[in-house]
Amino acid sequence: MGKINFEETGIEGLRIVHPFLLEDERGFFLKAYSKELFREAGIYTDISETFESFSVHGVVRGMHYQTNDNAQAKLVRVLEGEVFDVCIDIRKKSPTFGKWIGRVLSAENRECFYMEKGFAHGFMVTGNSALMSYTCSGAYNAGGESGILFNDPDIGIKWPYDKVNKIILSERDKKLKTFSEYTKCQ
Amino acid sequence: MAFTFQNTDIDGLIIIEPHIYTDERGIYRKNYEKYIFSENGIDCDFTESSDLFSKKGSLRGLHYQTVDSQAKLIHAIRGILFDVAVDLRNSSPTFGQYHTEILDGLTRKCVFIPSGFAHGFISLTDDTIFSYQSSGQYHAEYAGGIRWDDPELNIPWPLKEYEIDNVILTEKDKNLATLSEYVQQTSGGIHV
Numbered sequence: 001m002g003k004i005n006f007e008e009t010g011i012e013g014l015r016i017v018h019p020f021l022l023e024d025e026r027g028f029f030l031k032a033y034s035k036e037l038f039r040e041a042g043i044y045t046d047i048s049e050t051f052e053s054f055s056v057h058g059v060v061r062g063m064h065y066q067t068n069d070n071a072q073a074k075l076v077r078v079l080e081g082e083v084f085d086v087c088i089d090i091r092k093k094s095p096t097f098g099k100w101i102g103r104v105l106s107a108e109n110r111e112c113f114y115m116e117k118g119f120a121h122g123f124m125v126t127g128n129s130a131l132m133s134y135t136c137s138g139a140y141n142a143g144g145e146s147g148i149l150f151n152d153p154d155i156g157i158k159w160p161y162d163k164v165n166k167i168i169l170s171e172r173d174k175k176l177k178t179f180s181e182y183t184k185c186q
Numbered sequence: 187m188a189f190t191f192q193n194t195d196i197d198g199l200i201i202i203e204p205h206i207y208t209d210e211r212g213i214y215r216k217n218y219e220k221y222i223f224s225e226n227g228i229d230c231d232f233t234e235s236s237d238l239f240s241k242k243g244s245l246r247g248l249h250y251q252t253v254d255s256q257a258k259l260i261h262a263i264r265g266i267l268f269d270v271a272v273d274l275r276n277s278s279p280t281f282g283q284y285h286t287e288i289l290d291g292l293t294r295k296c297v298f299i300p301s302g303f304a305h306g307f308i309s310l311t312d313d314t315i316f317s318y319q320s321s322g323q324y325h326a327e328y329a330g331g332i333r334w335d336d337p338e339l340n341i342p343w344p345l346k347e348y349e350i351d352n353v354i355l356t357e358k359d360k361n362l363a364t365l366s367e368y369v370q371q372t373s374g375g376i377h378v
Contacts, residue, residue, distance in 0.1 A: 026244035
């Protein structure tokens with residue numbers, strides 16, 4: 001079976017994953033995750049939770065993380081449409097604490113983000129819509145959910161506002177903590 | 187979590203209604219949560235995650251793996267698919283029986299297919315996305331298949347209902363064994 005390729009981002013624990021692709025007369029096959037191939041790349045993770053989200057144009061979901069013991073590693077990919085996807089390093093002891101990486105993920109480029117535990121994740125739908133697929137390790141814990149405001153000024157994510165004609169944010173995501181508040185909490 | 191689990195006539199093959207949440211942003215759908223699935227009789231380690239994008243009329247299958255046979259959790263993400271799982275488990279009381287399911291991106295139910303089955307599906311609409319996670323690992327050297335139009339199985343592929351005149355198959359899938367040939371060539375099914 002062919003290879004999955006990994007690309008460094010400059011933040012340790014965060015990589016771009018290029019799935020194995022096989023095309024033929026029927027269409028095409030993408031393998032984004034293989035425990036064995038990820039292990040060969042030095043990534044030790046498993047599948048405990050999988051979900052999808054479908055979002056309309058202008059939706060922003062994020063920046064989400066699960067606290068401490070509930071933290072999850074995540075593989076995120078776009079199966080339809082296009083997003084600007086962002087991961088923030090929220091590991092307090094990390095040399096890249098507070099740094100973010102953004103990337104266009106789309107059905108066309110087929111790129112995925114893989115993040116270890118300790119990242120806040122979110123995206124903005126820049127296409128007409130976006131269908132995202134998530135593969136996560138660790139157990140989901142509703143009580144352990146938290147987040148940081150997507151437009152926190154200290155993080156300073158450069159969202160592509162020129163590509164959207166509106167922003168749709170849930171009431172919950174409007175009330176997330178600032179990065180300053182996150183830095184002060186345990 | 188609002189998953190529901192439904193047994194079928196084939197032991198171990200389970201239909202799952204996922205947890206779906208809709209709001210002004212769109213739809214959120216959870217397909218799998220390990221501890222909940224374990225509590226409901228689905229206790230395996232999924233180690234691979236893949237997506238298949240298919241043209242209308244594309245048929246993949248019926249595929250099996252004799253060693254390290256992979257259990258699968260499958261669903262449609264976009265479009266409509268007709269999915270088939272054939273019980274090839276050695277000594278299974280339902281050996282040779284199959285289960286079919288229409289998988290629809292809108293309703294998005296999932297099917298859990300245990301190890302020891304041959305599996306296949308046809309894309310009934312264009313640009314479908316079939317997504318699955320599987321246990322174990324794919325081994326090409328242990329992969330095999332039974333032809334989609336096996337006369338003994340006589341699977342009711344809904345070609346007329348969906349106006350499919352030409353089924354698109356790889357050369358390999360066109361030349362798979364019949365169920366009868368499979369039974370003759372093997373020691374009575376897949377050991378799981």
